[in-house]
Structure formats: structure tokens, C-alpha cells
Amino acid sequence: MKYQGDRIDELIAGGLGRLPAQDGMQLNTAPFPLPVPLGPARLVPVSARHGITPDQARPRGLVAHDAASHPRTMQYRADARTRIIAHLREHPTWIASHFSAAALLGITDFADGADAFVLNRNKLHLTDDLRVPSQHQVRSCLSTWSIGLAEHTLLVTPPMLTLAHCLRAVFGEEHRWHTPPGLAVDAPMVRAVQIIDRFRREFHLTPEHLREGLRGLVNGRTVERLVRLSDDGADSPPETLIRLIARDCAPEYQWQSQVPVYTDGTVGEPGVDDTSRTLLTVLDLADVAARRYLYYDGDHHLLRERRDQDSTITAHLTSWSWTGLRITAGMVADPASLASHIRALASAPARAA
Structure with missing residues (x-):
């Protein structure tokens, strides 16, 4: 052919x-x-x-x-x-x-x-x-x-x-x-x-x-x-693994990749950066309605400056009623354990907005 x-x-x-x-x-x-x-x-x-x-x-x-x-x-x-x-x-x-x-x-x-x-x-x-x-x-x-x-x-x-x-x-x-x-x-x-x-x-x-x-x-x-x-938003092979695990263990959630969150707390369209607003972070995987998110933290997140930045982002997200997990390579290596953490995240009571 x-x-x-x-x-x-x-x-x-x-x-x-x-x-x-x-x-x-x-x-x-x-x-x-x-x-x-x-x-x-x-x-x-x-x-x-x-x-x-x-x-x-x-x-x-x-x-x-x-x-x-x-x-x-x-x-x-x-x-x-x-x-x-x-x-x-x-x-x-x-x-x-x-x-x-x-x-x-x-x-x-x-x-x-x-x-x-x-x-x-x-x-x-x-x-x-x-x-x-x-x-x-x-x-x-x-x-x-x-x-x-x-x-x-x-x-x-x-x-x-x-x-x-x-x-x-x-x-x-x-x-x-x-x-x-x-x-x-x-x-x-x-x-x-x-x-x-x-x-x-x-x-x-x-x-x-x-x-x-x-x-x-x-x-x-x-x-x-x-x-x-498949998905067009995975930035790395480990993010693909996390998405496959999340979709399998928490299928009730509408997981989306590359969800932008701005400094005023608003959420943008997945995969799109609105340059008229100031970007706080991009969530690797998120269900916007449920306010749940997953991050994959690669080796560069071990740097002191990045850890400080990550902590600040987490504090902002928490204040806006988001609940999530930061996932490392060691966690991805144990899918059963990671799945249990994601299920616990999915079943946790929603935060008051």
C-alpha cells in the first residue's frame, strides 16, 4: 500500500x-x-x-x-x-x-x-x-x-x-x-x-x-x-505513565493535561497560555471541576530554588481549594502504591472554595 x-x-x-x-x-x-x-x-x-x-x-x-x-x-x-x-x-x-x-x-x-x-x-x-x-x-x-x-x-x-x-x-x-x-x-x-x-x-x-x-x-x-x-499534553514519558495509572484507578475523574492556573486563581484552557494574564503554574494532570491535580517532579525539582517555587505554588493552590499530589520517579516505579495514593486523593472530601 x-x-x-x-x-x-x-x-x-x-x-x-x-x-x-x-x-x-x-x-x-x-x-x-x-x-x-x-x-x-x-x-x-x-x-x-x-x-x-x-x-x-x-x-x-x-x-x-x-x-x-x-x-x-x-x-x-x-x-x-x-x-x-x-x-x-x-x-x-x-x-x-x-x-x-x-x-x-x-x-x-x-x-x-x-x-x-x-x-x-x-x-x-x-x-x-x-x-x-x-x-x-x-x-x-x-x-x-x-x-x-x-x-x-x-x-x-x-x-x-x-x-x-x-x-x-x-x-x-x-x-x-x-x-x-x-x-x-x-x-x-x-x-x-x-x-x-x-x-x-x-x-x-x-x-x-x-x-x-x-x-x-x-x-x-x-x-x-x-x-x-494517548494525549497530546504529556511532557515526558513518566507523565504518560502517571496518566495511564490515574485513568485506570480513578476513572470517575475527567483528567486533563497541561492545565494553566493564573496568579489570580483562575484556570485557563488546557494546553493554552493566555499571555494577557500572569501564569502561576501548569498542572501536569488535573480535574478542574473536582479541584484535583497531579504533578510529576523530575530531577530539576530537587534544586533549592525550584523547591521554594514549588512550595509557593502548592500554598496558592491549597488556598484556592485545590488538592493534589507531587509524584517522583520512585513513586512511578511502584504503580500499585501510586494508584492507592491517587485513589485516596480522589476520595478525599472536597475543600470549601
Whole structure:
């Protein structure tokens, strides 16, 4: 079946989302190290002919964490973009795909622990060599984008095809990352929802965009289930997990993502910042009518200045009759315990306004 995602890809290239991505764009290399040719210097190999210096490698603890969930326990010490650039420099006709393509397009979640993925003339081969990519056979009618990197042109699958490949990889167990046990949704579906959430958030994809762009690439019933479970407001993979847990354990609440609250106590439209008013905070997940909220506090919330700010926000919300939870990574790791806290929150008496 002919690829159906071209129109959505064109919308993305035209600025549909908050993440700039278009055919012919230049790659921003500031966030990651570029591979250099192997030579007499001591380098960490990332491909047959390229490597990085040891100080540019990913932290060993993070590498080991990712490898524990990888289907073949591969320990990738280099950034996903670094590795795929090395392979494409050595083989200019190869096409970056799956999580490698997602990383080049700007969605790096889940990619650093994944194989480098390429499309070429070879049949499917899942690598067991850190210097060799996993390979899928290219189709003659394939749509491709190009990305500029100095004098190099890197070939990459466009956004909707990349999304389809990523979904198929998690359902086919070609790539895995840790998901906490005890969720109501099975692990491959959880990962698929996390991927969908990231693409929806960054490219402002609607359910209609997903249905059109994934047609013929992902089973229609699977797409419909993903549409029901996904949300375009999740700012991080842990927020996706929290939403899935909250919807399952407190389904009577109308949870909405990215709910703005202003300094005068008024609540705005989810996902919209009214610049004519002064913003106090954006609630990660909230039921406005019930005055219940959930926050995910990542590592940056450990900073003293941020803790002071968070305490001030909580004080304001409490004075306006809101009741909520601040959730950390450790709490997300135990879904059963987190669900009990959310149920207790949901059943607590409403505060007087």
C-alpha cells in the first residue's frame, strides 16, 4: 500500500508543531558529540570506522540501565545521533529509520539505548555487534527526507513513517525500555503510548493525523486503541505513565493535561497560555471541576530554588481549594502504591472554595 503520511509530514514541515522538522534542514549538533575517524588515539568505537573519546561516552550507570531492558542487552555508550551519523557517513545511501530517525528529527526519548536502525538493500538483521546497525530492507516506493550536516547529507525517514517504524519495533520486541510492573496495560502497549505521546506533543498531532498518517502501516484497531490511550499534553514519558495509572484507578475523574492556573486563581484552557494574564503554574494532570491535580517532579525539582517555587505554588493552590499530589520517579516505579495514593486523593472530601 502506498505511504499515506505525506500530507501530515508536509504539515509538520510547515510548522504544525513546536519542534522544527523539515526536509533539507540542518542538524543541530550542539547537544551530542560528533563521531571522529578511528586512529591511534584511544577512542570508544561506535561504528566500523568512527568513535568518540571516553569523556564523551554516556554514564556507565545509564548505559547498564538501558541494556538491562534491551532485547539483546546491548550496551550503547554513545548517543543515538552520534552512532547513526557514523553509519550514514560510512554508507551515504543508507536511510536512518526507527528510533535513529526519531532522534535525528528531534525526538530523542528511548533512542540512546536502542540499536542504530537503517534501511538498505539487506534483509532484516537485528545486530549483536555494537559497531553494526540493525537493518531493514528498503522499499522502492519509500519517502525520504534529507538532513544536512556540514558537507554530508543524511537520509532519514519522514516523521509519520518514523513513528510507524517505532511502533512496529516495540510491538515486535525489536526495542524495549523499562516499564514498571503492575500496570493495567501491557508493556508493549505502554511503550507505544509513550511514543505516540511524544510525537503528538512535539508535532501537535491530532487523532485524525494519526489515523491518516499511519494508515496501512499499523493495524487500524491498534491505532484506535492508541488514540484512546494517548494525549497530546504529556511532557515526558513518566507523565504518560502517571496518566495511564490515574485513568485506570480513578476513572470517575475527567483528567486533563497541561492545565494553566493564573496568579489570580483562575484556570485557563488546557494546553493554552493566555499571555494577557500572569501564569502561576501548569498542572501536569488535573480535574478542574473536582479541584484535583497531579504533578510529576523530575530531577530539576530537587534544586533549592525550584523547591521554594514549588512550595509557593502548592500554598496558592491549597488556598484556592485545590488538592493534589507531587509524584517522583520512585513513586512511578511502584504503580500499585501510586494508584492507592491517587485513589485516596480522589476520595478525599472536597475543600470549601
